[in-house]
Amino acid sequence: MSMGVVFDAGPVMMMVILVLFLLLTLSWRVNSEPTQDKEALLAFISRTPHANRLQWNDSDSACDWIGVQCDSSRSFVYSLRLPGVDLVGPIPPDTIGRLNRLRVLSLRSNGLSGEIPSDFSNLTLLRSLYLQDNKLSGEFPATVTRLTRLARLDLSFNNFTGSIPFSINNLTRLSGLFLENNRFSGNLPSITTKLVSFNVSHNQLNGSIPETLSKFPEASFAGNLALCGAPLQSCNPFFPAPAPSAVVPSIPVHVRKSKKLSTGAIVGISVGCVLAFLLLLFLLLLCLRRRQRQQASKTPKPVATETRAAPAAEAATSSSKDDVTGGSAEAAERSKLVFLERGIYSFDLEDLLRASAEVLGKGTVGTSYKAVLEEGTTVVVKRLKDVTAMKKEFETQMEILGKIKHQNVVPLRAFYFSKDEKLLVYDYMPAGSVAALLHGSRGSGRTPLDWDNRIRIAKGAARGLAHLHVSANVVHGNIKSSNILLRDDHEACVSDFGLNPLFGSILPSNRVGGYRAPEVVETRKTTFQSDVYGFGVLLLELLTGKAPNQATLGEEGIDLPRWVQSVVREEWTAEVFDAELTRQHNVEEEMVQLLQIAMACVSVVPDQRPAMPVVVCMIEDMNRGGTDEALRRSSDDPSRGSDGQTPPPEARTTTS
Structure with a gap:
């Protein structure tokens, strides 16, 4: 009788099935696509005219479209935000209403018109609905009052009419309600939900403000001329209803019959009544005039809602x-x-x-x-x-x-x-500015800006400025280290360019601080050559680690180019460079070459400064023996770039 090992395959099969199930689940999560929601969105955008910048590619996942946000598993559309994309016409039915797991819907600041589709009642999970600044019309949408999870509702700046329904109390989670600048009429309902923000200003509402809404400021009700009660004026300021305890008891008939008034008494009572009536009429007219003055002073532009x-x-x-x-x-x-x-x-x-x-x-x-x-x-x-x-x-x-x-x-x-x-x-440039990197905290925890990154910054800024001069024909006008921004890879980008024409033909004296060329101090006009001067100061800043008008430069008021020139004349060139750079090896020759380029850029005579394309060439040719040749070429023709292009003569002398 042979002996065999009995092997129970049951647990193993269960493990295999479980692993396969997990793999299928993970694969489904990775490749999941909200197919039904995508179809609804495509139907909406195909039936609604819109701006060209809203381009949804049906070959991409709907979760990657502009304005669309899906849940973490990318299985359904969680949020749809399309503000200010020039959507025009009515909202097509059987489109957005099919996004039954939508939480946030924003179609504000468009040109949408007509009534809100009845199938919006399917959006039962919706928490925020922003439809303001459109041309929507009709009565208050009854479908909205069925969205019981709604927390914020903004229908302001539309053409809605009719009354505000009491059924709005169905929205028990509502904290913000904004209905201003419509044509709602009738009485305000007593809204008992726990509202934090509320505005119905500039409608046609009338009657008294319910006590449940009297806690909101006067601005929430402004522009409704027939509305009264706190916080507005009392609904009956001249004839307030007497309290029950103040009602005068009726006089028994037999007492009235027992006495007769004399003729003098009747005349006196008549005259008194006339005087009292005239006084009352005078007070009434006075109060009306005062109220008109108050309303005239309070008819400013409609007040913004708290959401804004x-x-x-x-x-x-x-x-x-x-x-x-x-x-x-x-x-x-x-x-x-x-x-x-x-x-x-x-x-x-x-x-x-x-x-x-x-x-x-x-x-x-x-x-x-x-x-x-x-x-x-x-x-x-x-x-x-x-x-x-x-x-x-x-x-x-x-x-x-x-x-x-x-x-x-x-x-x-x-x-x-x-x-x-x-x-x-x-x-937004996440790495900040060159100024912050150079002049930020220099404590023990600081990472020094090494030579490779500084030369990378110099090249990037030079290329950007040369593009402005040659290709765009634009004078920057405000070159400084705080306007040189960095991407994550320390690639430099020029910012705040070409803004001087917005401030008039004369440049204010406080602009561009220690980066101003000598001629700009006199003429207050920026040119291509003055941009080159400012860039030269930027190079000196990278080399020395000092701000262009830093007080520690020695003599009060001396600028960075003059200080560097004075040090170089005394043959103490090594004293110019930032101490963080002198600790590095095998970079002295490149530092001296960049110093020569910087000194050429900050020449006192504008025509002796190299053009920015030449500067780009000189920086790129550093340590290749090309710097001196480029300097020689720039002195022959200070306006010609390395690519043979010359900025228009009028561009070199006019304000940007």
């Missing part, structure tokens, strides 16, 4: 918010950022106002902010000051600057112009 009060409030003043949310016919046009390149970003001015902001720096032309939008996008917003250019001139200059594209130039993405605010939007 942003953590990024420093990025725009309250006056600009009035521009954005005002009720005039021009409000929609004023409220839009002008994008210079379509398809890069999908946000508008209101997004910037609501974004969290951090001050990056305050310069001579304005203040820069890092703005993090709700959708996670990070941009830099520059708020200009002292702009003298009119709107047409401003827009023309922005169009010129918006066309400049180069890997070493920070692109201008959008701008906003109003009477009180001028904003520019740039890409």
Whole structure:
């Protein structure tokens, strides 16, 4: 009888099945696609006219489309944000209503019209609905009152009519309700939900304000002339109803019959009544006049809702918010950022106002902010000051600057112009500026900026500036280390270029500090040659580690080029260089070569400075024996670049 080993395959098979199941699950998660939601979105965008910058490629995943956000498993659309993309016409039924797991829907600041589709009632998980600044009409959408998980509802700046229904109390989680600047009429319902933000200003509401809403400020109800009660004026200021305890008891009939009034008493009572009536009429007219004066002083632009009060409030003043949310016919046009390149970003001015902001720096032309939008996008917003250019001139200059594209130039993405605010939007550069790297804390924890990175910065900045001069024919006008920004790989990008024409023909004396060429101090006009001078100072800054007007340079008021020249004349060249560089080996020759290039750039005579394309050539030829030859060529023709191109003569002498 043979002996065998009995092998139980049951547990092994179970393990194999479990592993296969896990692999299939992981594969499904990786390759998952919200197919039904994608079909609904494609149906919506195909049936709704829109701006060209909203280009959804049906071969890509819907989760990667602009304005679309999916859940972590990419199995359904979680958020749809399409503000200010020029959507026009009615919202097509059987499209967005099919996104039954949607949490956030924002279609604000478009040209949508008509009524809200009834199938919006399918969006039962929706938490935030933003439809403001459109042309939607009809009565208050009954479908919205069925979205019981809704926390924020904004239907402001539309054409809704009819009454505000009591069924809004079905939205038990509602914390923000914004219905201002519509044509709602009738009485306000008593809303018992725990509202934190509320606004029904500038409608046609009447009657008394319910006690449940009296806690909100007067601005929440302004512009409804027939509305009364706290916090507005009392509904019956002249004849208040008497309290029950103050009612005068009726006099028994037999008492009235027992006495008769004399003729004198009747005349006296009559005269008294007439006088009392005239006095009352006078007081009534006086109060009416006073109320009219108060209303006249309170008919400013409609007050913005609390949703528009942003953590990024420093990025725009309250006056600009009035521009954005005002009720005039021009409000929609004023409220839009002008994008210079379509398809890069999908946000508008209101997004910037609501974004969290951090001050990056305050310069001579304005203040820069890092703005993090709700959708996670990070941009830099520059708020200009002292702009003298009119709107047409401003827009023309922005169009010129918006066309400049180069890997070493920070692109201008959008701008906003109003009477009180001028904003520019740039890409955010995470590595900061050269000024911060050079002059930040030099404590023990600091990572020194080595020679390789400094020469990389010099090359990148030179290429960017040469592109501005030759290809774009634009004078930068404000070269300094804080305007040279760095990407993660330390590739330098030139920023804040071509803005001087916005501030008039005369350059203010406080601009570009220690980077000003001698002729700019006298003429206050910037040129290509003065840009080269500023770039030379930037090179000296990279070599010495000193700021151009640093007090420790010795003699008070001496600038960096003069200090370097004085040290070199005394044959103490080694004393010029940053101590962090002198610790490195085999870089002395390149440092001396870059010093020679910098000194050529900061020549007192403008025509003796090399053109920026020549400077690029000299830096790239360092340590190859080409620097001296390039310097010689630049002295023969200071305007000619290494590529044979010469900027137009008028461009070399005019203000940017």
